[in-house]
Amino acid sequence: MIETQKLKKTYKQGSLKVKAVDNVNLKISDGEFTAVVGPSGSGKTTLLNCVGGLDIPTSGKVIIDDEVISSYSSDKMIKFRLNNIGFVFQAYNLIPVLTAKENIEMVMLMQGYNKQEMDERSIDLLNEVGMENMSKRRPAELSGGQQQRVAVARALASKPKFILADEPTANLDSKSTAKLLDIMSRLNKQENITFLFSTHDQRVIDRARRVVTLEDGKIIKDIKK
């Protein structure tokens, strides 16, 4: 379970203090498929970054499975992210010099998998996201939708407890978006992987089973469908 307690994140912008996340209390249970929505600058990405340990909260706590991760050291946090959290970014962020399969294997390599395990699991994951025929292609040889599917496979490679996806469909056409959401939805149901999205995309909001709305860093609505 992911929990935030009185989570605050303040940035300095010149002489101004900007409250990106303001006193957010949120609980996300295992297996949820949640979208965090809100206008630009509402604090969606900052909230996801704090939950994923990429950003350090100004105050408050981030608790995952009873562990207060917001107090972890940088090195401990990197290890925690590697073994527990999968990230999907808006700009896909695959390593350009590696093939689709190698991008997935790299995460497993960091976890200490052996070659055979890496090989088998990366093929399985590529199958899972429908990219088995493009395993040897580099990111530049894939469309945006295909890259994002590989990014999802990479996020799954470490067998994470949950996946944080920051505007995953923002750069995709409707067909690719639908395909990606199908894959994510299936993984959520079949593998019980928790998904937490930040999004503007109505298509994602429609598929989410819970929608948390942020405005000026505060939760103003939390609807479970």
Added chain:
Amino acid sequence: MILKIAWRNIWRNNKRTLISTLSISGALFLVILMRSMQLGFYDNIINTIVQSYSGYVQVHADGYWEKQSVNNSMEVDEQLLNEINSINGIENIAKRLTTFSLVSKGEKSKGSIITGIEVKKEQLMSDWEKKIIEGSSSFDNSNEIILSKGIAEYFDVKMGDTLVLFGQGYQGMMAAGKFVANGIADLNNPKLNEMTIFMDIKSAQEYISSENISTHLIIDKKEYYDEKKIAEDIRNVVSNDYEVMTWKEILPELDQMITADNVGGLIMAFILYVIVCFGMFGTVLMMTEERMYEFGVLLSIGMGKVKLYLIILLETIMLSSIGVIIGILTTRPISIYFNKNPINMDDFGEGLGEAMGEFGFDPIIPFSTNWDIPLSHALFIFCISILISIYPAIRILYLNPVKAMKE
């Protein structure tokens, strides 16, 4: 995988990689050839003057160097030779007896250095037979001499010609005798070629009327041993009746000339390395700064900072390795060619060779093919690349993934 990532990363921008590696290999090309030429030149001088004539270390009777006379000679017995031979790093020891005499043939006469030698020992030490350009390399009779090339030309000597030697003997005795030319030697040193006459050491002793004396013990060292240390060790085993000198003490001008010239070469190499250093730093700077976003992503997905730094370090090392390999491969055949076919200074203008001869050097520059030269410079380039990678290391150490991805 880390290796694969690093290798592919350096080829992301082919042009930049090529320019960087070519700048490294270009600088290394110049440095290696310049140092091969310099060190080859020094080796040649040391080989012709030190190894084949003065030896790396000399032992004399105390005071001989101050006043070089047969009256300051020494008796060399087996015990002394055994004591010196017991020292680590000594390859050979040869006795010599040197005196000054007037040589004449027909109407002509000339001052010369008479050197009594042990042919077998000289052969081991300086490949004596190779120096003989005419006649015999040994002395079958006690009245036979071998003349250096310059003297032979001066007197227009043919084998079997008789020359008269006249000089000072041991402790006031007169030294005089008729000697037969039995060979001509080229000492590869214009000055020595002008004034040296060799005879068997026994004949020389007989000539100056004193048995069993020598003026020099010439000591050849094994490769890579330090002559200074050997001289120190000899001083520790022999009594104060002897003086021990290294070739640098015997020929200080030569040592100073080599040192001064060498410093010039090193300054030149330093300037080239500064250029290489900036070139490499520029590349690494770009490779780091343009990938901050990617580094942020890698940290986000769980790559440790040490691994991330390792990738950059490997990229820098690979980049420099390519440059180093190209630099070594292109210079090697050139060094070998000019080692076998030394540059002759006479080819660069009339009088250049002669000018060098004035200083006692053979007017040729053979390149050194010693692997120490390319390898030491390759190592230096590696050290530079490791030093340069400190910059990305610092950037990665303080990298915040969120900020990096915003950048």
